[in-house]
Amino acid sequence: MKRIYITVSLLILSSCSTDKSPFNEVGVTELEQFETLVSSDDNLVxxxxxxxxxxxxxxxxxDSRRGELLKLNKLSEVVGKYGNRGRGPGEFLRVNNVFHIEDYIYIIDDIGLKIHKFTVDGVYETSLEYKQKAGLTLPPLPPVPAPDLSFLDNLYAVNINNQPIITDFDYVxxxxxQMENTVYKIADFEGNTIMDFGEIPEGSSFELDYNLFRTSISNREVPNLLIHNVFPVKGGSGSGEIFMVYNAIPRIEKYDANGTKIWSKEIGDNPEIDAIKNAFFNTMQEILSITDAVATFRAYTWGVSDKESNLYLATYNSPELPLWIHEFDKNGDLNQRYKLVSEVELLPTFDIDFDNNLFIVITKESEIRTFQF
Structure with a gap:
């Protein structure tokens, strides 16, 4: 039987948990009015x-096409640039994330496996090399002989699962x-380990077993191979707090600066993404009837935290669904469900201007918009 590896960024929800956030009890705020900050006609990006x-x-x-990281002012004028595509000092192959911490800009290059440090004025200072996470690394997506995959339009959206972030206090x-006890470690910018960080969920597996994967999909259960997929979000309070978002379970955990877990909360059934969950299992079953295949997926795609330690998480977007952003309070309880309505598809990455209560999003037509909330 032919075997295919599929790397897919998807949403999925576990049907089994004990402490779930009650999604159906929280109202929905629809956001339809927007302002365009950067138009595709501007040709800036x-x-x-x-x-x-x-x-x-x-x-x-x-800008992934041009390989540029630009700073734009409120008039949408280019006022700064950080690095460029390449393999030299301060250059990157692909940007996975960007962090502005005090007087520095940090660029995560997930292909070159480097973190570049610049001053806010654009002066390159140094880089930290890092290694990929332990466990199975899946090859890029090949052509797939599969049924309708239109719900995977954001296949190549940025995937921050198990990628580095910059924390408070200039730590990384x-x-x-080696995922023996933890999924992450905290290090200084010299690469010296300070402490291990984040728990490996019970039931995680790091060995590829096609039969087990196929059985899990057939039972519409999360394969053990995917349980440890997680992305961290730096707390916005400045105290060193970190949220860990486990996608396949899905679960949110909050840690303090010393690596002590403050709380853990599994996320309840989510009506926003039931359609994508069903489409994923149905499509994977059809693919697996043709060939061996593995797919990875995400319950949430991006996260931002404010000074009060509220956490905002974006769900995956597709042509059939708007972009949803879920707001959780500092204790992990769901506060609000925001539905960003748009005539064009919105990418599942975002940021927030908290002073003005603005979601900042990107459209598939390369525009940058704000939605007031």
């Missing part, structure tokens, strides 16, 4: 995939090289 607000009314925008959260 060709294919923006990451946008970050730096609290000085500037935007950091990564790196994926664990």
């Amino acid at each position: 060709v294919n923006p995939t990451i946008v970050k607000f730096d609290n000085d009314d500037n935007l950091l925008v990564y 959260l790196l994926p664990a090289e």
